[in-house]
Amino acid sequence: MRKVIGLIIVAIISLTKTVDHQATINDVSARSAILMDAGSGRVMFQKNIHERLLTASIAKIMTAITAIEHLDLEREITVTKDVLKAHGSSIYLEIGDRIKIIDLLYGLMLRSGNDAALMIALSYNVNESYFVRLMNEKAKQLKMTNSTFENPSGLDETTKNYSTAYDMAVLMRYALQNTTFRMIISTKHYVAKTASGKILDFYNKHRLVCEHPQVTGGKTGYTKLAGRTLVTSFQNKGMEVIVVTFDAGGDWNIHKSLANYAFENFKNELIISRRHFKLATCLYSFDFFLERDVYLPLKEGDEVYLGLYLKPESKKNKGLIGQLNVYLNNELILRVPVYQ
Structure with missing residues (x-):
């Protein structure tokens, strides 16, 4: 007591009195959206932030931070025939390739490789479910009470990952405290090399990471069932903010608009x-x-x-x-x- x-x-x-952008913010055309301060966790804008929705590939944020915390990133793994089970976005791994886990993480986060996600999970245990269990344990630790993960990729044809805008912002806020995670998601271009010398060239799919000077990282996502999902972090005027949207058309502009709203209407005191x-x-x-x-x-x-x-x-x-x-x-x- x-x-x-x-x-x-x-x-x-x-x-100091600031320009009011609330009229623009109210027009956010996402099914769910949040603007959160990365330092304090203050929610600065919200729309349906606790609605459980399919994540698509933004679930790979959880895959990445789980791998960083539990795996030896310099360990080299051999790609097995299990890679043939992966489909969709790929970094084009082939059976027999020997590659470091850190390189798989860059392929996971920059190119959204589902083959990379599967190989990362299997590098922890030959049964993918053991790694997924770690993902859910981390969600529980972070009090992501409306999130459940069934696979490391975000695909949703058979197994499905559910979360909310609020939970994903909480996850991104936590992950940004890890220097390795932050380094990976802020990278525009990365070249990996297998043990045999094969070059894997990764350009970041997140357009704002490559084009916007205030962006410190992010992750894209899309499936037919989930629609477009997007996570972005911005930094300006001594403040870092996180934007998450689910099922949003025009999400690039939504994220820039919400970040501008934060920087023009709030001061980090x-x-x-x-x-x-x-x-x-x-x-x-x-x-x-x-x-x-x-x-x-x-x-x-x-x-x-x-x-x-x-x-x-x-x-x-x-x-x-x-x-x-x-x-x-x-x-x-x-x-x-x-x-x-």
């Missing part, structure tokens, strides 16, 4: 720094500090409140002693560990 020691109230933060603080009460005083600086994207009229919650007997302990809760417009948005 936590003991409330104090409550710090921060006044309304007023920002330092709420509280990680420096040391002194807490004084009538009985005692002690120092504490945060694990990191706390930033929030704020628009005109937003209200931010901070609540400091400490464990009983915190004054006697070192290390983790509680948490700082950050409230935005009366809703809890962040929990930041507090240390002594």
